[in-house]
Amino acid sequence: MDDFREVEQFIYREARLMDEHRYEEWLALWTEDAVYWVPCGRDDADPERQVSIVYDRWPQLANRIQRLKTGKAFAEDPPSRLCRVVSNIEMEQARGGEIVAHSSFVLGDLRKHQEVHWYGRTQHRLRRIDGALRIAYKKVTLLNNDEPLPNLAFLI
């Protein structure tokens, strides 16, 4: 159960870093071979053959963060106020010592007097590097991923 507590705390902490726009600290959570995927249209589309809302490897992830930090990413100027509730965390051991964690979230996104609610499920694949958990893979399945979306310029 100790492992579970650690994974749970890791996921909560990641959520708080995203809510608080702590971009560098969030980026530091990822492994160098990371895959970050937010599918579009279908939950299980092949991201190599179907377009995704996000399908980043490390260089794209780093660019995403670099852009947000310029202060000239106008879709996030002023930044969204974010508050997400993460729940339904399940954990399983996977091949190669990786840990797979499933969770759900509800996210309130307030910007310029407009409140948007987001819902989704997240799958993390976590790897232990030098004693600390790192994200090797993260898939975010948005409830509305086949609907026209407003801007999603913050971290999800």
Place this chain on the structure above:
Amino acid sequence: MAAAEISYDELIKEDQVHSRLYYDQAIFQEEMDKIFSRNWVYVGHESEVAERGEFVGRWIGLQPVILVRDRERRLHLLLNRCRHRSNTVCQLERGVAAGGFRCAYHGWTYAASGDLIGMPYPGGYAPGDFRKEEHGLLEVAMESYHGFLFGHLNPDGRSLLEHLGAARVLLDQVINLAPDGEVELRAGILKHKYRANWKMTMENVVDAYHPPILHQSAFHLDSGKSFNWDSIYGPEGNARIRDLGDGHGQIDFSAQNRKSGFFFQGLRGDIPAAAQSAYVEGLVRRLGSERAAQAIGDSDPHFSIFPNFNYLPPGQVRLIRPVSVDETHIYYFPALLKGAPDELNRERIRRNGYMHGPAGLVAPDDIDVYERNQEAFKARQDEWLILRRGLRSQRREEGGAMVGLAYEETTQRGLWGHYRRVMKQPSSTVEER
């Protein structure tokens, strides 16, 4: 009671347009009639419904339509409305209509061709009182240009080719990038929405003044930090904007493409060399070496077709859907090059989401600006939007198109001039009753 007539000559001048055009509900209603019901409107691509029975749900203006391929592989564009007493017969945005379309309310059933093929208790009509053949789903006129499908609710004899006018050669440029001479739109759809008028995005897509400013956060990432963006967008820059007539417009990056393969990013480092040469060989086989070089030099064009189609590098078709005077949806489709190596098409797919989706590095800033525009229209001391950049220096080139520098406004003036001509037509909805 007749509503006060809207004077488009008062609202649209050569060098300025009035904010009311973006927020007035009555003008929006007139647009749905005069622009979207009496023009060729982009609805989709043949490759989206490649199989028998395959369909997608779309809209022409506000009107729901179904684009579907029937059992004989013929394409139809049908109004999504049961002929009995109005009900949507198709509830999904995509799928395969194996048994056609069935209305849930009273069970009227239509083949994929739109023919009415059955209803419960047909004896409810007296003999001779009802003819099934006259009650198929209403079919909307549709024409294809190399697979790009446009619908017309009230065909008036003007062909799609006439409508495309000078924009046609840019569609040809797109087709010529595919070794098999066709593009395919079967890699999904990014869907984006914003709370502002639909014309914002039609203007913005041919505005080459804003990119290095609004999008500086994406332009100045490590990859582009050392690049001299003025060499494209500045006073000595090699980009041009072009009013193609009929409301169509272009940002011409071909000089830069020829210099650096800049926008045809598929050939710029992210594609293995073997796939690059296989691609070029494929083009040469179809076009010959001279025309293949021309196609690669032209690369993915950047243009708009009035009133609701855009094409952008690196291979993205956009369909603009007005929802209300201050709500718009944009669908973004990766345009795959048929016959090109997988690696190249994968890179095109990836860049679609990375640059221009709702979580892309570029499109969200445009969207935010549209909403800021709409908010600012509430300030009404001076309601004019100025479109005077390059008015004195633009020139008409051989072939008739008006051309300006990147940071001028020739394209917006062209769009508005056409809009004014279209909107000055008499309304078809007569209000005397």
